[in-house]
Amino acid sequence: MEMLRASAFDTREATPDVSIVMPCLNETQSLPHCIANARDALDRIALRYGLSGEIVIADNGSTDGSQSLARSLGARVVNVSRKGYGAAIIGGFDEAYGRFLVMGDCDGSYDFTDSVAMIGRLLDGAELCMGSRFKGGIAPGAMPWKNRYIGNPVLTGILNLFFRTGISDAHCGLRAIRADAYRTLGLDSSGMEFASEMVIKASLKGLRTAEVPATLSRDLRDRAPHLRPWRDGWRHLRYLFMLSPTWAFGVPALALMGVGTLILFIAALHAFGVLQGEARFGTSWTILSTFMVTTGHFAALMALATHLYGVKAGFRRMRSVIRRLENVLTLETALLSGVGLMLLSALSLMGVGIWWGAHGFAALPTNLPLLAAIGLGVIGFQNALGGVLIAVIGGHETRLTAHPTSQPEAVFPLSIAA
Secondary structure, eight states: OHHHHHHHHOTTTSOOSEEEEEEESSOTTTHHHHHHHHHHHHHHHHHHHOOOEEEEEEESSOSSSHHHHHHHTTOEEEEOOSOSHHHHHHHHHHHOOOSEEEEOOSSSOBOGGGHHHHHHHHHTTOSEEEEEHHHHOBOTTSSOHHIIIIIHHHHHHHHHHHHOOOOSOTTOSOEEEEHHHHHHHOOOOOSTTHHHHHHHHHHHTTOOEEEEEOOBOOOSOSSOOSOOHHHHHHHHHHHHHHTOHIIIIIHHHHHHHHHHHHHHHHHHHHHTTSSOSSOSSOHHHHHHHHHHHHHHHHHHHHHHHHHHHHHHHTSSOOOHHHHHTTTTOBHHHHHHHHHHHHHHHHHHHHHHHHHHHHTTTOOOSOSHHHHHHHHHHHHHHHHHHHHHHHHHHTTSOSBTTOOOSSOOOSOOTTSOOO
16 A cells, blocks of 8 residues: 555656645644545545546645645645635646646545545546535535525526536535646636636536535634635626626526517507507606617627627637627628618608607607617617627627637636635
8 A cells, every 4th residue: 555655646756647636725723634535535546547646735825834734744735826715726726747636625524535436537538527515415514504505506506507517516615627628718716706617617618527426524623714605605696697698698688678679569559550549658668668678789789799708718619599690790790780770860860850840849749759769879879889899809800700710818807806
């Protein structure tokens, strides 16, 4: 066993296959247990799969001597100056030598021997393997009730709805990923939302994802955890919407335009005498519905812009429906349609003014022509400006859906500041 252990940790002789990375901030109380547990996991990985390994402590500015303690216990310490849980994991992953990367907290709550099965799934072809505490077991008192019964189920449910990941525990801190797959994701979140970012971008990139049971125990620290449930829960939730143009913009756009158009259509049927009886939608409703249609159109443009940004940045694929419309979605089309609608709006307003003057400037019998003219002008203006915005996002290409010719940058402006 000692020979296996030496081969598993001696990075001077050969590059290790597996790197277990732990973020660390003042963890002298739990480090001995976690490093010993990770050493046990790597010994099991060596026995079962013949893979060597290393333990990497990604220190995030500890002041209690965690660095020297970790080194004395045989781990390699990487100093990460950028603050935050996600920043520490990214810093550790970037400096890890292994082609398989395992992440887990160093507070004693995770059992690193659960990662043995994860490495097996990666060897079988998976690119990301998640742990599931709900399948593996949660010890009494290991997870606050609001996290177990509200936070995790709600956020995991929303994530699965938005991104169709099909996993049961999106926020399990024990997971494994192939190093080459990790590098394609361009992860950038500094805080706890890093857990969601990895799963979301893995789904958008189409990585093969597996899931194995993982256990959660009470942590070994005598202080409060770094996690702040309400603050970090909100960070996760807003990140889900930031990376989902469909739900952040597309669904509201469809709802607003659909309801607004329906109201205007019914009001028009009454105005032209097609529908008899008392009109259900008067002036106030038609003004509101015009606002809904124009706002919905703006939201649709934002959905398209943010989707194309995701494609440009490299963490999502082009939707097939947009790909089929690529010959229509051009800057010239946007500008021509915008100018055309604004001219039509101006002519309509002139027509309304002429009719108004010819009838002694009396009150209009219906405000629908005026609202239609205003709506056309607003939508035209939005088309023109939106086309320029999307062209800028696309790299000043003529086609708004043009693919980048080079590899996407590794830094994504969608990451959330603390």
